[in-house]
Each structure stands twice: as structure tokens, then as C-alpha cells.
Amino acid sequence: MTAGVAEILPGNELKAHHHAEPELYYIIEGEGVVTIDGLEHTVQEETAVFIPGDAIHRIKNNSRFPLRLLYVFAVDSFNEVEYVFSG
Numbered sequence: 001m002t003a004g005v006a007e008i009l010p011g012n013e014l015k016a017h018h019h020a021e022p023e024l025y026y027i028i029e030g031e032g033v034v035t036i037d038g039l040e041h042t043v044q045e046e047t048a049v050f051i052p053g054d055a056i057h058r059i060k061n062n063s064r065f066p067l068r069l070l071y072v073f074a075v076d077s078f079n080e081v082e083y084v085f086s087g
Contacts, residue, residue: 002081003071004078008059008066008067010064010066014059015086016058017057018055019054019081019083021073021075024071025048025070026047028045028070029045030045032060033062035059035060036055043059
């Protein structure tokens with residue numbers, strides 16, 4: 001397993017992308033919106049989201065505070081994950 005913590009500042013986002021590996025987000029603090037294959041899901045502290053492999057997804061912080069999330073991939077190294085950004 002490979003895991004890390006990402007922080008998204010207010011008004012910012014991780015742009016739409018996909019990768020072959022499934023991913024898990026666990027929201028540590030803050031709130032925002034995760035979009036997976038066009039469906040929006042509101043997230044907040046203690047929310048877990050499963051993202052299937054090859055699903056186009058993004059996460060946006062729409063609050064006034066930082067959004068921190070734990071991300072997890074079932075691979076040995078983050079270098080194995082190839083991000084493909086949309087348009």
C-alpha cells in the first residue's frame with residue numbers, strides 16, 4: 001500500500017484526472033466536493049470515498065479553510081501511479 005496526505009487550499013482543486021489504480025480518499029479536515037465520473041459528492045471531516053480505477057475524478061475545496069485528505073493506493077510505490085489529466 002502507498003499512502004500520503006494532500007492539502008488543498010481554499011478555492012483550489014486537484015484538477016480532473018484518472019489513473020488505472022483504484023484510490024481511497026479519507027478527509028482528515030475541511031470540506032469540499034469530489035466529482036467521480038460526473039457525479040458530485042460533498043465531503044467533510046471523516047468522510048471516506050472510493051474511486052474506481054480509470055474513473056475521472058477531481059476534488060475541490062469550496063470552503064474558507066484548508067482541506068486535508070489521506071489518499072491510499074494498493075501499489076508498492078507512488079511512482080507506479082500514472083496520472084492522466086483531462087483537457
